[in-house]
Amino acid sequence: METATNTRDINKKREGYLEWPEYFMATAFLAAKRSKDPCSQVGACIVNEHNVIVGTGYNGMPKGCHDEEFPWSKESKNELENKYLYVCHAELNAILNKNSANVRNCSLYVGLFPCNECAKVIIQSGIKEVIYMSDKHSKKISTIASKRMLDAARVTYWQLIPKNRRIVIDFDEINWNEQNQLPASPAPVQVSKMMENLTIAGTTAKPLQFDEIVDN
Numbered sequence: 335m336e337t338a339t340n341t342r343d344i345n346k347k348r349e350g351y352l353e354w355p356e357y358f359m360a361t362a363f364l365a366a367k368r369s370k371d372p373c374s375q376v377g378a379c380i381v382n383e384h385n386v387i388v389g390t391g392y393n394g395m396p397k398g399c400h401d402e403e404f405p406w407s408k409e410s411k412n413e414l415e416n417k418y419l420y421v422c423h424a425e426l427n428a429i430l431n432k433n434s435a436n437v438r439n440c441s442l443y444v445g446l447f448p449c450n451e452c453a454k455v456i457i458q459s460g461i462k463e464v465i466y467m468s469d470k471h472s473k474k475i476s477t478i479a480s481k482r483m484l485d486a487a488r489v490t491y492w493q494l495i496p497k498n499r500r501i502v503i504d505f506d507e508i509n510w511n512e513q514n515q516l517p518a519s520p521a522p523v524q525v526s527k528m529m530e531n532l533t534i535a536g537t538t539a540k541p542l543q544f545d546e547i548v549d550n
């Protein structure tokens with residue numbers, strides 16, 4: 335792994351670059367940052383067999399169902415006042431957002447293991463592989479049913495254990511001297527400095543952190 339103290343040879347291929355699975359999962363995590371859900375922000379990223387991203391999505395209300403008007407709570411005794419009847423899951427949105435003719439034989443990267451409803455859509459759309467970060471709801475019947483359907487339909491699934499626990503996006507990197515190379519993620523000695531610099535619309539934003547979805 336490249337560190338800030340390594341000497342860098344600008345005539346050789348850069349080391350410490352992001353590998354495909356972490357790049358796609360990080361893209362899913364970045365999409366999740368758009369979610370308005372106060373409890374769980376989930377992102378998904380669909381990739382074709384040429385490693386081209388063909389769709390991303392995050393959990394949110396359907397179009398026309400305004401975030402301010404529809405409920406985000408989860409514990410109301412009145413189910414109509416909870417989010418679950420309304421919110422579109424990240425996987426569904428990623429599939430519906432596809433910019434290719436279809437998602438046949440694609441891989442889907444997602445923060446949380448898909449529920450049974452998403453499994454149906456994944457299977458019917460022809461996605462062949464699911465890569466997830468957390469399976470924290472593995473005991474729920476929706477997850478058990480999901481795996482039963484995915485297994486029957488021969489959709490494979492596996493958990494990504496990223497080498498990089500954190501990936502930092504620093505908008506100031508573009509101002510660097512052209513001789514510099516981007517640091518590997520994470521760049522241990524520079525992370526705190528980068529966090530100081532990372533601001534979005536005047537508020538301090540957190541770096542992308544794979545540990546945000548914590549397994550129970």
Ligand SMILES: Nc1ccn([C@H]2C[C@H](O)[C@@H](COP(=O)(O)O)O2)c(=O)n1
Nearest residue numbers: 373374376393423424446447448449
């Ligand atoms: N695979 C998944 C699982 C969940 N979601 C969404 C649905 C809700 O917006 C939220 C879960 O809420 P919680 O019960 O944790 O308060 O996450 C998804 O998009 N994909």
